[in-house]
Amino acid sequence: MSQTVRGVIARAKNAPVEVVPIIVPDPGPGEAVVKIQTCGVCHTDLHYKQGGINDDFPFLLGHEAAGTVESVGPGVTEVAPGDFVVLNWRAVCGDCRACRRGRPQYCFATHNAKQPMTLEDGTTLSPALGIGAFIEKTLVAAGQCTKVDPAARPAAVGLLGCGVMAGIGAAINTGNVQRGDSVAVIGCGGVGDGAIAGAALAGATTIIAVDTDDRKLEWAKGFGATHTVNAREGDVVEAIQGLTGGFGADVVIDAVGRPETWKQAFYARDLAGTVVLVGVPTPEMKIPEIPLLDVFGRGGALKSSWYGDCLPTRDFPMLTELYRQGRLDLDAFVSEEIGLEQVEEAFTKMHRGDVLRSVVVL
Structure with a gap:
């Protein structure tokens, strides 16, 4: 049965973002619903808001996220309910010519959830980088979930989902x-x-x-x-x-x-x-x-x-372990923790260069 949760959307080019009710369907085959704990405010989200990626408005923003798997659909073996995961936007297919040659980090057929998340009136949302994580719960392909050490601080390791990993x-x-x-x-x-x-x-x-x-x-x-x-x-x-x-x-x-x-x-x-x-x-x-x-x-x-030519299943756990050992200071990237209602203000701070990362905490 679908759920109604709160999330942040960009309804039109350069319009202020809105916190609205969003319908999240139950996971289908190969999909997972993740309860979001944290999500970084990345410059890519601002690009979406400004129409710099494409014009498939409205967008469900957010993608640098960590959370807990709530439920999975048929055929999912990568993760199970209760797993602490960092979301990635390159779920590899395992069967394209790059994957078959042992180079899954270059997968040419990465995929996302097939079912759409929608507004209450049925309008289909375009999730940022196939994730959409400025939201209480999101629907993703199970391969977009990478298990990491649950003892790690979500606001820090969630940033591995995009910008920090890319660098x-x-x-x-x-x-x-x-x-x-x-x-x-x-x-x-x-x-x-x-x-x-x-x-x-x-x-x-x-x-x-x-x-x-x-x-x-x-x-x-x-x-x-x-x-x-x-x-x-x-x-x-x-x-x-x-x-x-x-x-x-x-x-x-x-x-x-x-x-x-x-x-x-x-x-x-x-x-x-x-x-x-x-x-x-x-x-x-x-x-x-x-x-x-x-x-x-x-x-x-x-x-x-x-994406830093990364393979999430290899790199996210390894970097999380370096963070846990004190050899990679992911905490230093977190400038502030905010709520969903403060995302628009966070974009302003980002544009001014006042922060490295504002991180939404749910």
Whole structure:
């Protein structure tokens, strides 16, 4: 039997979000209903609200979530009622060409719940990243639920569901940062600081944080940045080269996702170095004009990072354990805990750069 719960929707482009009753159906085959405990306010949710992802309004916002499985549908074996889980937005299929080649982190046929959640008048909602977790209970594909240590703080480990994982994975999985490497990270929000934390975990010895906000640069030091560069105060490429013996960094991670920052990343890396794009561009953005000879002559790799190229079943439990051991400070990403009614205010704080993450606690 379906349930009626409270959730946060964006009804139209740039309209203030609303807390409204939402109908959540019982789980069908391969599905699970999860009672949400916490959900981070991610910049991707703001993109949905602004119409920057698509125009499938109304959206059920929220996706960086932790909670407890309440019920499961027929055929579900991955999780059971009572399991503490972090939600992910890449439930792998196990049968596409990437999965068959042993690369499920690149699954080309990821899936979500098949049944819709709706408003009371029957209007179908589009869940953000196939999750929709600014809500008391949500319906997801069972494969979107990853079991982690239930002793972990939900507000902290829930952030592994998107931004923090994207950043850590951009450094460790996509960028393949090695011990002794030099790394520069452009953009020090939640994703960028995740990349800094990932570079530190991997053993990078020089970690350069780049941003235009001195507050964010100060926060970045807490995640492992050894040097900071304020992009308003000089040439970013020259500054990174100056901190790496004149050569450039081994790995440069663009956590902003704009043509100008990608171009900075391209030229701020050493010969045979790696550029990782993990910041999400908008549809109209184009790769800046760069001589093809420079692409050839500098060698190395230009990569995009999908969700930190993570495999949730592998990475979420491992990072949760590092958090429990005190080796990964996920608590530092949590700027404040709020209620559902404060999501609109949290978007404003995010836009001003006042927080790394506001986290909704239910």
